[in-house]
Structures are given as C-alpha cells and as structure tokens.
Amino acid sequence: SASPFRRSAVVSETFSEKSELADIDWDNLGFGLLPTDYMYVAKCLRDGVFSKGELQRFGNIELSPSAGVLNYGQGLFEGLKAYRKQDGNILLFRPEENAMRMRMGAERMCMPSPSVEHFVEAVKAIVLANKRWIPPAGKGSLYIRPLLMGSGAVLGLAPAPEYTFLIYVSPVGNYFKEGIAPINLIVERELHRATPGGTGGVKTIGNYAAVLKAQSAAKAKGYSDVLYLDCVHKRYLEEVSSCNIFVVKDNVISTPAIKGTILPGITRKSIIDVARSQGFQVEERLVDVEELLNADEVFCTGTAVVVSPVGSITYLGKRVSYGEGGFGAVSEQLYSVLTQLQMGLIEDKLNWTLEL
Ligand code: COI
Numbered sequence: 088s089a090s091p092f093r094r095s096a097v098v099s100e101t102f103s104e105k106s107e108l109a110d111i112d113w114d115n116l117g118f119g120l121l122p123t124d125y126m127y128v129a130k131c132l133r134d135g136v137f138s139k140g141e142l143q144r145f146g147n148i149e150l151s152p153s154a155g156v157l158n159y160g161q162g163l164f165e166g167l168k169a170y171r172k173q174d175g176n177i178l179l180f181r182p183e184e185n186a187m188r189m190r191m192g193a194e195r196m197c198m199p200s201p202s203v204e205h206f207v208e209a210v211k212a213i214v215l216a217n218k219r220w221i222p223p224a225g226k227g228s229l230y231i232r233p234l235l236m237g238s239g240a241v242l243g244l245a246p247a248p249e250y251t252f253l254i255y256v257s258p259v260g261n262y263f264k265e266g267i268a269p270i271n272l273i274v275e276r277e278l279h280r281a282t283p284g285g286t287g288g289v290k291t292i293g294n295y296a297a298v299l300k301a302q303s304a305a306k307a308k309g310y311s312d313v314l315y316l317d318c319v320h321k322r323y324l325e326e327v328s329s330c331n332i333f334v335v336k337d338n339v340i341s342t343p344a345i346k347g348t349i350l351p352g353i354t355r356k357s358i359i360d361v362a363r364s365q366g367f368q369v370e371e372r373l374v375d376v377e378e379l380l381n382a383d384e385v386f387c388t389g390t391a392v393v394v395s396p397v398g399s400i401t402y403l404g405k406r407v408s409y410g411e412g413g414f415g416a417v418s419e420q421l422y423s424v425l426t427q428l429q430m431g432l433i434e435d436k437l438n439w440t441l442e443l
Contacts, residue, residue, distance in 0.1 A: 109219045109258075116227040116260030118391060125216040127209050127254040130238070135199030137252060140209055142216050145255060155237025155247030162236040162292040163192040166390040167353075168228040168259075169214045169443075171221045172431040177214060177443040179231075180429045182207045184353045189235055192289035197246040198235055206233065206252075211443055213254045220258050224430065227260040230391065262329070262391040263311055269398025269410060270311035270387070272327060274376060275301045276403075279318035280325060280348075287325075287348035294350075298328040314400065316376060317348065324374040330389030331355040332397075334374055334382045335417045341378070344371040354388040354425070357439065361424050367417070380407055384415030386422075394422035 111121065122145050129140025155161040165185040170178045186206035193200030201209070210231055214221070221229040233254045237247030263270050278301045280294065281287020287294060301313045314332060315325040324332055324343050331352040333342045340362050345351045362369050379385065385397035396418050399408045409415060414422060427433040431440065 107219060108223065111258070113222055113226045113258075116222060116258055117264070118230075118259050118262045119257075121220070121257050123217040123220040123256050123258075125213060126256075127213040127216075127252075129201065129205075129209065129252045131199055131250050131252075132239075133199070133246070133248055137199070137201050137205060137250075140205075140252065142212060148251075148253070150238055151240040153240040153242055155239060155241045156292075158241065159237070159244060160291070160293040160296075161196055161198060161247055162234065163189055163196060163198070163290050164235075164292060165189050165231075165233040165290060167210070167231045167233075168390060168429070169221055169231060169256075170228050170430045171224050173224045176431070177218070177221060178429065178431050179210065179214065179441040179443065181353055181357070181439050182210050182441055184356075185210075185233065188290065188351065188353070189233065192291060193235060195286060195289045196291055198237060198250055200235060201252050207441070209233075209252070209254055211441075213256055215443060217256050220256065222258050222260075227258055228429075229256050230259040231256050259391075262389075262393075263395060265311060267395070267414075269396040269412065269414075271309070271399045272312055272314045272397055272401070273305045273308070273310040274379075274400060274402040275305075275313045275315055276321055278315075280315040280328070282318050283346075283348060285348070288345065288351065290350060295328075302328050310401070322376055324376060324379075325349055327387050330387040330392045330395070332374075333358070333386050333388065333418075334378055335384035335386075335415065336378070336382050338417065339368045339370065340417065341370045341372060341374050343374050352389055354390055354393065357425060358388050358394065358421055360437070361421055361428075362417075365420065365424065376402060382407075382409065384418050385409055386415070386418040394418055394425060 125142045126145045129137045131137040167185045186203040190200045235252050238251040239247035239249030305313045312327050317323040359369050379400050387395045396414045
C-alpha cells in the first residue's frame with residue numbers, strides 16, 4: 088500500500104474498543120498537554136531514507152544521553168490542527184505547508200526530512216488513531232505536534248547519525264489564559280529572538296528556549312507575552328514569542344516581511360490571503376515600533392493562538408491601548424473568515440482544508 092505507516096499489533100487490538108469521544112471536560116480545554124492514545128514514530132539514518140513508521144502507544148521515548156538533539160539542539164517542530172465538523176468528518180488545515188516548512192528547516196539544521204507525502208500521510212494516520220480526542224465541533228481542536236530530531240549519538244559537534252520523526256497530538260482550546268479576550272504585550276529591547284543569518288526563520292527548538300527568559304519576566308509583571316524587535320536597529324517589529332504580529336491603520340494591514348529572522352507562519356500567510364480576498368490592502372514590510380503608537384488595531388496570528396487581538400502594548404514604559412476589551416473590526420472579520428474556513432463552515436474555494 089502507499090501508506091507510509093504500519094499499525095503495530097497493539098493498535099489494531101485496542102482500536103475498535105475505543106468509544107467515540109474521550110471522557111474529558113470538553114468545555115474547559117486550555118493549551119496544555121492531555122496525553123492521548125497513540126504517537127507516530129519513524130526513523131532514518133544519514134542516508135535520509137525514513138522507515139515506514141508506526142503508530143505506538145503514546146509514552147516516553149528512549150534516547151541516548153548523547154543524542155544530537157539533547158546536546159546540540161538539532162531539532163525542529165511543527166504545529167497544525169484538526170477540527171471535527173458538525174457532520175463528524177475531520178478537517179486538517181494546509182498540512183502540506185507544514186511539511187514543506189519542516190523540509191526547509193531540516194535543510195538549515197542539516198537533517199534529512201520526510202517527504203511532503205510521508206508527512207501528510209503520517210499526520211492523517213495519527214489523527215485518525217486518536218480520533219476520540221478531537222473535540223466536538225465548536226469546543227476546540229486537536230493540536231498536532233510533529234517533531235524531527237537528531238536522535239543518534241554524537242560527542243563531537245556534528246550532525247547526528249540517526250533521525251526520528253515523531254508526531255503526537257493533544258486536544259486544545261484557547262492558547263492564552265485570556266481566552267479570546269485581548270492580550271497585553273510588552274516590547275523587549277535588550278533580549279533578541281533571532282539574528283540575521285541565524286535560525287529565526289525556521290522552527291528549530293532553540294528559538295523557543297531563547298525567548299523563555301524575557302517571556303517569564305514579562306509574565307511576572309502581568310503581561311501576556313513579549314514582542315521582539317530586530318536586533319540590528321532595535322526598532323522594527325519581529326514577532327511575539329509564539330506568534331506573528333499585524334498592525335492595522337486606516338484599514339491598511341501591515342506585518343513584518345519575512346527576511347530570515349521571522350517565522351514564516353502558515354496562519355500569517357493565510358490571514359494575508361484572506362485579508363486581500365476581503366478587499367483589504369496588506370503590506371509586508373519593515374514595521375517601525377513607533378507605528379504602534381497610532382495604530383487602530385494590533386493582532387497576533389499563529390496555529391496555536393489563531394487570531395488573538397492585542398489590547399495593549401507597553402514600550403519604553405508607555406502603554407498604548409487598542410479596542411474596548413474585544414476584537415477590533417478588522418481582526419474580528421479576519422478571525423471569523425479564517426476559523427469558519429478551518430471548521431468547514433464556509434466554502435473552501437482555495438482548497439486549504441483536507442477532509443478525513
Ligand atoms: C504554533 O502556533 O503551533 C506554535 O508552534 C507555537 C508554539 C510556541 C505553541
């Protein structure tokens with residue numbers, strides 16, 4: 088068969104016994120790990136030929152203490168979501184975009200990566216195996232987390248001799264504790280997320296460890312998260328720890344251009360297309376931090392955060408507020424169109440969703 092995975096014996100035995108929906112509180116999902124039934128695992132050596140992969144019981148994995156990923160951070164992750172529709176079918180949103188981004192990142196991190204087809208088939212397999220964990224329509228989504236890591240042992244600095252492609256999933260609700268209420272950001276001037284020539288443009292694990300210090304400090308002061316500036320001029324917007332940023336002024340939507348230091352978000356790209364299709368002018372360019380002072384609306388985009396309105400931004404001790412405790416008109420419209428597309432509530436003219 089064309090399927091790149093094998094279902095191990097344990098999976099087929101227990102598969103049919105599972106009830107339709109897991110027994111959890113579907114009304115209070117946040118963004119935390121809820122262990123599910125299965126994970127997908129495939130391996131390959133330096134030759135880049137991945138094994139078919141198999142579904143295994145979700146659980147701890149065994150790694151050499153000298154695995155490349157543990158010692159030198161040779162690792163990437165992805166994030167995408169599956170939604171359950173009213174009719175019971177399941178929708179994936181642009182999974183081949185995640186597959187392609189993983190391949191780009193793998194090239195930067197000297198790792199072999201699964202083909203787009205392998206990636207998408209593996210995502211489908213792990214979602215179907217964990218079907219009972221997909222929230223009922225309207226209650227959230229199943230967050231899918233693919234990992235690619237140097238799992239082979241190294242001591243001297245070098246690409247690992249073996250790689251593991253793993254996917255696990257977890258049902259999720261809203262990312263920020265604010266729910267869909269606006270978040271409060273603080274602009275960081277000293278610590279930087281990425282540098283020109285560095286790895287800011289790929290989804291490598293180290294980019295996320297690098298923002299924890301500023302994020303923790305911001306949270307301790309009551310902010311939701313941190314907005315980073317470019318490290319050369321300390322002046323142009325880059326992104327928030329876990330999402331991209333957009334600024335709206337006089338119905339023109341602007342977002343920092345992709346230039347190697349900003350994560351090329353799939354939600355970012357989708358929102359740009361949705362906005363243009365709704366008649367908005369969208370500019371990808373350098374966005375000066377000073378523009379925040381007289382913006383009409385600011386919002387963040389990401390797979391995890393979807394579209395999150397920003398209620399205030401604090402910069403050099405000055406706080407600027409947006410909206411009146413809710414979405415601005417532009418971000419509300421974009422949020423509505425995007426999520427209706429993702430949940431199968433409006434016609435998918437662009438063929439972005441994959442129905443299972
Ligand atoms: C996502 O939005 O899927 C991400 O990968 C961000 C992550 C920090 C939750």
